[in-house]
Amino acid sequence: DAGVTQSPTHLIKTRGQQVTLRCSPKSGHDTVSWYQQALGQGPQFIFQYYEEEERQRGNFPDRFSGHQFPNYSSELNVNALLLGDSALYLCASSRGDAAGNQPQHFGDGTRLSIL
Amino acid sequence: QKEVEQDPGPLSVPEGAIVSLNCTYSNSAFQYFMWYRQYSRKGPELLMYTYSSGNKEDGRFTAQVDKSSKYISLFIRDSQPSDSATYLCAMKETGGFKTIFGAGTRLFVKA
Numbered sequence: 001d002a003g004v005t006q007s008p009t010h011l012i013k014t015r016g017q018q019v020t021l022r023c024s025p026k027s028g029h030d031t032v033s034w035y036q037q038a039l040g041q042g043p044q045f046i047f048q049y050y051e052e053e054e055r056q057r058g059n060f061p062d063r064f065s066g067h068q069f070p071n072y073s074s075e076l077n078v079n080a081l082l083l084g085d086s087a088l089y090l091c092a093s094s095r096g097d098a099a100g101n102q103p104q105h106f107g108d109g110t111r112l113s114i115l
Numbered sequence: 116q117k118e119v120e121q122d123p124g125p126l127s128v129p130e131g132a133i134v135s136l137n138c139t140y141s142n143s144a145f146q147y148f149m150w151y152r153q154y155s156r157k158g159p160e161l162l163m164y165t166y167s168s169g170n171k172e173d174g175r176f177t178a179q180v181d182k183s184s185k186y187i188s189l190f191i192r193d194s195q196p197s198d199s200a201t202y203l204c205a206m207k208e209t210g211g212f213k214t215i216f217g218a219g220t221r222l223f224v225k226a
Contacts, residue, residue: 004158033212040123042203042216043159056212090158101147101207104214106158 002027004093004107012113013081021076021110025093032074033104034066035090043090049074050096078112086114118142121204121217130226134191138204138217141185145206145215148180150189153201153219162202163189194224 005024013019025032031050035043045058049068068074072093078085088111092104121138128134136150146167151159163178165171171178177190187206191198201219 033214035216040218042119042121042205042218045213045215048212050212058213101209103149103161103164105161106151108156108158 004029004091004105006089006091006107006110008110009108010111010113012115014115015081015083017081018077018079019081019112021078021089021091021112023074023076023091023093023107025072025074025091026105029093029095029105030072031094031096031102032068032072033092033094034074034076035092035106036060037088037090037109039087046076081114083114086112088112116141118215119204119206119217122220123218125221125223127223127225128194130194130196130224132194132224134194134198134222134224136189136191136202136204136220136222138187138206139185140187140206140215142206142208142215143182143185144208144211146209147207148178148187149205149207149214150176150178151203151205151216152198153203155200159203196224196226198222199224 033048034046037043047057052068063079088109090109092106094102094104150163153159168182175192179188203219204217
């Protein structure tokens with residue numbers, strides 16, 4: 001039973017570029033959330049996708065956008081990269097319910113470095 | 116003031132010790148409380164998931180929630196070197212989709 005998988009594992013970009021990160025949820029899960037984890041910090045919520053729609057967003061600028069596909073996989077896009085975007089980007093999946101109260105399971109993340 | 120406060124440590128204990136990890140929070144609407152373990156270069160792994168106040172035990176791990184004090188704890192009995200990791204507390208409101216994490220406590224268990 002595959003867990004949450006993310007690709008790529010590492011990525012190096014330069015300022016101003018754009019990046020796309022990918023996530024496949026755990027089998028049986030249909031809800032995907034994205035988090036940014038800076039070094040030495042806890043994960044910060046970016047947004048959550050359910051039924052192919054963004055249903056809540058954290059305090060992140062519009063440069064951060066996402067998408068969820070009919071097979072529940074998801075992409076995170078970041079435009080106009082800044083040095084401060086260097087972080088571990090984590091995807092978490094859960095079984096969907098209207099209240100969003102199911103526990104989340106995380107992938108191992110994509111480490112993004114901005115030069 | 117952060118919504119969730121967690122001492123970053125590091126916390127160093129000898130093998131076999133009882134470990135106590137704690138978080139405080141300010142949002143009284145939090146109803147779901149979680150503890151995650153994160154090894155270096157890995158994603159967070161869910162250890163405990165509790166609703167409202169009370170205790171929950173799973174093997175060597177016990178989670179406690181005191182909503183009146185806005186204080187949660189994770190106890191690890193008979194700690195092992197393999198328990199060395201960063202422990203993250205996390206919380207969520209009922210009906211909310213955003214999970215708020217503490218900064219994590221680094222734990223070292225010495226053999």
